[in-house]
Amino acid sequence: MAIQHMNEETGAAVADLIHLREEFIKTRLIFVKGDRMIRILKVLGATDADLDAMRTVSNSLRDDPTLPFRKSKNGRFCFDFEQSKLRRLEFQPFALSEEEDFVRHDSGQIRRFREIDEDLQGNTTLHALFIFKALIFHGVSFKQRPKLNYETENFICTLFNLRTVTNKDLIGEPALEGVHSDGVDFTMTTYLGSENMTSDSAETFIHDIREQNALRWNQTNPEYSLGRYQHRDYLDTLLFVDHEKKHSISPVYALDPKHPATRDVLIFFTRKPVVEGHISHPYDSLNPHQSLPFEIPLA
Incomplete structure (x- = not known):
């Protein structure tokens, strides 16, 4: 009976993945609620223990190199x-x-x-998130960026774990x-949790590619608005084609001003390797990590 039940769960998750991929191909953007993601991720290998552990993984983040209100870590992976x-x-x-539609005081800084x-x-929830993203975007056609190598089948993914305070x-x-783009081919954001955050915080606004860079979320042209989404529940996930849309996000507000408010996310920036002339060309190695080796199958 347990095997039959698991088979039914697996079949339902596969059908859901097929539906989401079809939606993504059509609309170039999907927003998947957390309870739906959990069902999919468990079939893709996430364990209950790791799903619980992922909620607090951001507690180990360190000060960001340029933003005083952020804690951060990142890592580079290859969708081989x-x-x-x-x-x-x-x-x-x-x-x-700025050439990649990212206009900020630290644009162009290393x-x-x-x-x-x-x-x-090592968390199986992360492994399942990588596999989920691969299953949705692999083989999908999309608007190409300049100075990226579209001759290779592989993609580089820079994963950020961020806490906004x-x-x-x-x-x-x-x-x-x-308003900005992330300089990649596919962006995915997954919500891990928050503390003391108001219900109107951190709304994501999607804009037509014609929208002017660097405008605040509330200064944009309504004619260029393509939708708004809010990550509120654990593992709420947004995935879109980065070079076909722009986006902006409203601030994090504290429910009780006497105490800090926090918001934790994972961001998966995925693009082809760069070619000479790109700002990241000197920093785009495909060599394996020596002290933190890691590898999982995608099929």
């Missing part, structure tokens, strides 16, 4: 579709430029983040840069 596996890549600095550790890398001295901005 040629060998049907995901693998960890060695540390590299990170940069986003930033060095603390690295994601085994507490996140609002306190009596700072307003936490999940997207201080205003």
